[in-house]
Amino acid sequence: MRILVLCLAFSLAACGGGGSSDSNDSGSVNICQRPDVNSQLYCAMQQDYLWYRDIPVGINPANYSSPSALLQAMAAPQDRYSFVLTRQEYDDRFINATFFGYGFSSVRVDNNTALQVAYVYDDGSAGQNGLRRGDKIIEIEGTSVTEWLSRLDAGSANSDDIYGPNEAGVVRNFVWRKPDGTQLTSDFIKAAVTTNTVLHRSVSTVSGKNVGYLVFNSFIELSETELQQAFAYFASQNVDELVLDLRYNGGGLIRVANQLSTQVAGNNVLGQAFVKYQFNDKNSGKNNTTLFSAGAGSTVLNLDRLFVLTTAASCSSSELVINSLLPFIDVVQIGSTTCGKPVGQQPDIIADYVLFAINFQTVNALDQGAYFDGLQPNCPVSDVITGDWGVANDPLYAQAISYLVNGSCSDVAVSSATIHSKVLKPQLAAPWVLNNEQ
Structure with a gap:
């Protein structure tokens, strides 16, 4: 699999490290010699992380349930940006640039009574059915956006209830209002959307x-x-x-x-x-x-x-x-x-994960x-x-x-x-x- 660098096309560095910081509490096994993902992520951070001096001491990789949890524990206080993805997530977001959806992004407006469209992708059903930036969605599948957002905030509804499951072919009816007051309605169909930039x-x-x-x-x-x-x-x-x-x-x-x-x-x-x-x-x-x-x-x-x-x-x-x-x-x-x-x-490939640490x-x-x-x-x-x-x-x-x-x-x-x-x-x-x- 080809990996692109979020910022720079360097060759990917292997995990490194050594010394006391790379040993477990008993000192019997060097962490960097372990094949598990958490140990390899730990060593990559010790070697490559810009703020490696700010990593909290005493972290045992085996104590964390996932690479993401370990990364969160190791991140320096000033770090808002490091993250880890599976290879499939990486492919979907940075190579294939596709997701299942209707192809628009929105923000809450008008005291949670509408969703205003920020942008629309050319490839999505929403754009192909006339939804545009600036439009305000006021109803989805026969229920007002006011009601949907109230239920969402109360925990009695989730995103799948509103928009349908993450599957191709799901249909929802949308009603929206144009900036000139014109009201339109259409059925949007979920599909794999190419995100034009x-x-x-x-x-x-x-x-x-x-x-x-x-x-x-x-x-x-x-x-x-x-x-x-x-x-x-x-x-x-x-x-x-x-x-x-x-x-x-x-x-x-x-x-x-x-x-x-x-x-x-x-x-x-x-x-x-x-x-x-x-x-x-x-x-x-x-x-x-x-x-x-x-x-x-x-x-x-x-x-x-x-x-x-x-x-x-x-x-x-x-x-x-x-x-x-x-x-x-x-x-x-x-x-x-x-x-x-x-x-x-500069990402590190670690088994089936891609580490994006600063x-x-x-x-x-x-x-x-x-x-x-x-x-x-x-x-x-x-x-x-x-x-x-x-x-x-x-x-x-x-x-x-x-x-x-x-x-x-x-x-x-x-x-x-x-x-x-x-x-x-x-x-x-x-x-x-x-x-x-x-």
Whole structure:
């Protein structure tokens, strides 16, 4: 099975370690000589974990019921991001990019009386039946969303009751309201949904400039082709400026972040340092620098400026795009503070599991990094879903257009003191999921 690195394509390190920290209480058997998954995960953490010095002492791998439980016990206090998957889970999320569902993500709104759609996948039954970002679902299978959410919170109903079991062919009737008040209904059918990562692309004319708008939702393998197609389209439209929407993008593969960044800036960054990788002192020989590269045949725009839309759900590789471009072009960040993950994972394959423990940190060409509190926006604006992608009253998109026209943040943005995004921070096991993805 081919394993991709969430951030960097290194060869996978074997478990290592030794010394007193790798022996059990009796000292009779070295833990790293044991074949069980927990022992091998323990040793991989001792050798490769960026914060191995902060692992609590006295942990016995045999005392934990699962690799996930052991990892949770070993994680440093500052670690919000390490996780472990089965190989099948890894394939489903990062290679196949499919799940069983209707193909939309939503958040609770209007005092738990509706589910507002945040985004829709092209391949899902929901999108094919007309559901769009900004729509509000008010009824599912003859029961109001108000009732469903009340029962869900009370523990008298679960997700399967609402949406049906995780099986292909399950049908549920949905009723939803468009932003203009129009009410629609349709049967949605569960199927294996391919999660396209370019959710939207368009070009508009603003003050005599061709302005591209790209909504990008995750850095995974299929993103390479989708980005190549999007930038070829932008080039054909002679784009002068680009608004890159990463508001829900929880990250992924760093090589895809490199491709995206290079396609944006082109000749402004080619041959320069995209990112510098810094490992713990046991692995300092791995420290290295990767240069900007878009890949053979990729279209580049050679832009001098980039507008980036962010929320607290913008994480990891999304932040890397911003930080890596800052030394070379003007990056105008609009929205709210990002999640704060200037670190990454080089996975370890351990039996039928893939361990994604934090084992390196990243800095840009000027050695700038350590943004654990997140990257702060130039123009702070609260994220509110007002309609489909690119509508004029979307606060983040509107602020980018206003800045493009006027050359500065609007008074509304400047007066926004502390912003807390309505979108949840990404979850460890599925970084692109919002409040509810079906």
